Amino acid sequence: MTTVGDTIRTALTPASRRFRLNRWGLFALLAAGMVAVPVLVVFSFVFVPATDVWHHLASTVLTRYVVNTLWLVGGVSIATLITGVGAAWLVTMCRFPGRRVFEWALLLPMAVPAYAVAYTYAGMLDFAGPVQTFLRDLFGWSRHDYWFPEVRSLGGAFMMLGLVTYPYVYMLTRAAFLEQSVCVLEVSRTLGRGPWNCFLRVALPLARPAIATGLALVLMETLSDFGTVQHFAVDTFTTGIFRTWFGLGDPAAAAQLAAILMVFVFAVLFMERWSRCAARYHHTTTRYRPLPGYQLRSWRALLAASFCLAPILFGFLLPAGVLLVWAIETSDTIFTRDFVNLAWHTVLLAGSAAIIAVAIAVILAYGNRMGGSRLTTIGSRIASIGYAVPGSVIAVGVLLPFAWIDNSVDAWMYDTFGISTGLLLSGTIVALLFAYLVRFLAISFNTVEASLAKVTPNMDSAARTLGARPLKTLLSVHAPMMWGSLLTAGLLVFVDVMKELPATLIMRPFDFNTLAVRTYELASDEQLAEAAGPALAIVMVGIIPVVLLSAAIARTRPGQPPA
């Protein structure tokens, strides 16, 4: 009896059906391969014999890289957890003046790249900056009369990174609090727990998986940061990779550093996975009631408002204000041909990357939806981890194989036809776009996939039985329905490419500058005020997706009328 059943079952699900390689599956594999290449290349260099440069690095700076990275990770974690979780609790569960504004304004610092914040604080708090000058003028001090905290330090770096990355924790934690059934909280109140106790014993543990995901995003940003640590002269892996590549001219050692950095990245990814799997809570009740809204008064309200205002003030208002003042002071450098060129290059790069990333994401997500082949699923999963890989690692991992291809093609063409082809891929926009895709495909893929999932599969079936082929179904049914999400996906990639610094810096074609690169160059030359123009342009475009995002999360609470 069972043998017959088993035979039928095996016969009915042949392996060829599960791992069938159709066009969609092939495409998913290609995309996965594309994303995997840089990481694999970097890891393959672990097996390349260490060079003198590597031995030099290992004996001098490697320990410092590790120690600095750990300090950064620890400091940023604590800062973002306190700020992000605290603010999320206050704006979702308490009522105090300004709460409605804080709810979305707390996301604003995301619009500012960490390096831009770093430049403004460096400019403000330097010896020659307005703050110290003001203090000296006020008290008549001179150089050695007083102590002032040095912003260009490890401590300064984690303050800067914390200020711009806490919104990840805030956003996800807030969403988790909003999803929690208020009934659960009310029950714990009736069981004799005070609000504070509720927070610690019920709400916080329930939100833990979301907090972990937010923290993972924060740490990925921290590990991949280049501009801030470079400007503050804090030696980490990203600056080390850059210096080893350009300063010491040793790609192999740079790749080996990148491999160690990837170990940190994988540790973060693992932590996130582990903390989510270990505790997956399902709410047993689906009843939602308006949130309790503990009414805060007098000094409590003031404290809550200050707690929420501080990160917005220091993470957005102050840096953006300073950038604005500087930009006005140096406005003669903004309205120039050079600046128009920068903007054009940036739009060109970010726009192309956005369009390609969305197109690939659509094909991947749609292939997943139709195919059901395991190969497609695995492929698209791999393709979406690129976001965790730091830009400098991607740069090294892309340039090395591209340079090898260029050299091979060049040598072969020279030997065969006597023509030198020079650099075909590396040092061109193609290489740069490739790097962007590796890093940002995940963003567009997740957005597109989420929106595609909202379309009932019956739509597909209806279109197919009405005579539409898969491609026509995609173009005439899904694409128009997902139009908004496709734009959002493109916008997110656009803004991220615009802010991206290390990969652009390493891979850009000769003499090809973007707003981010120019900001970096001017800041490196201590022309901080001049750097404000391009930085401000980045911030202004960066605000758009933040606004969209805040509008979207305002709508996430079931049973609550839209605000």
Next chain:
Amino acid sequence: MVSSLSLENITHAFDGEIAVDDVSLRVDRGEVVCLVGPSGCGKSTTLRIAAGLEEVQRGRVVINDRVVGDDGHHVPPELRGVGLVFQDYALFPHLRVLENVAFGLADDRPGRERRAVAREMLDRVGLGHLVEAFPHTLSGGEQQRVALARALAPKPSLMLMDEPFSGLDIGLRDRIRDDTLSLLKELGTATLLVTHNPEEAMRMADRIALMRDGRLVQEGPPDRVYSYPNGPFCCTFFSHVNELEGVVESKSVKTPFGALDARGLAEGSTVNVLVRPEAIHLGDAAPSGSGPQDTVSTTATVVESRVLGPYSLVYLRTEPEGPVFEARLSGTRPPESGSQCRITLDPSQTFVFPAVSS
């Protein structure tokens, strides 16, 4: 008679779980076949296989004498020329009603012609005035009719419908059901309709196919399936029944109503006796004395009675502390509780089946 759809020995599994088990089914030209069964019995999967939305794993699908699916050969749904209507209608939200209906008309036809065909089909379902509307502005009944028009516009020879009426209010449902049926009959479209609702199947079908656990249990015209169920499952699926157990002794089985004919069943075997509520007829309590010998009748006490409008339910007991039986009478004057009455069993609505060995 040429069949529009012929499913031959279809077997289908998901992740090793068998959903459809050796099902063979024909739908002839102009015929409406209802595939009924409880949820999860595999009827929707069967429909999806016919549409080409699932690939045939084992067996063969033939549409209009063309093999469209067997092992290793799969004609995609867009090339099968079938119409499909869903429970949720799946109207394209970004297209107007007219564009929805015109969607399935071949692209090589001029736009004006496509719009004319779509408009005509919308007129037929009585929605000619809504061509410019967007789906979300329509009521449930209107959406259902747009979905029907959209599926019928390309003039498919085979129509597949998956619970097409279960999203509608009860009052609306009967009317739309009748309208749909008459339109399908008028166009002569062969139809396979999947439903979990036995009454809907009885009402719509030329032929009913009953499924259970992936298998086809019984097939035939509605009246035959209802009157001659081939087992307890079929009997209980189409109506509520009073269930009894008994043992076959000298070709009959003893029940509180009297001895029932059990010819053809093994002596001494346990049997299930199923009595439809409408099989119990009520008469005066006075023993009639010399009734015909072949009727089964006894006296009973009314435990409770309830008027449900067009008919009444009467709960009866043939002996104190014994089981309670449900009888269904037409009219609004059932006997009062506590009263005595004589009950007679209608043998055509009473069924004796061998007990299912558990």
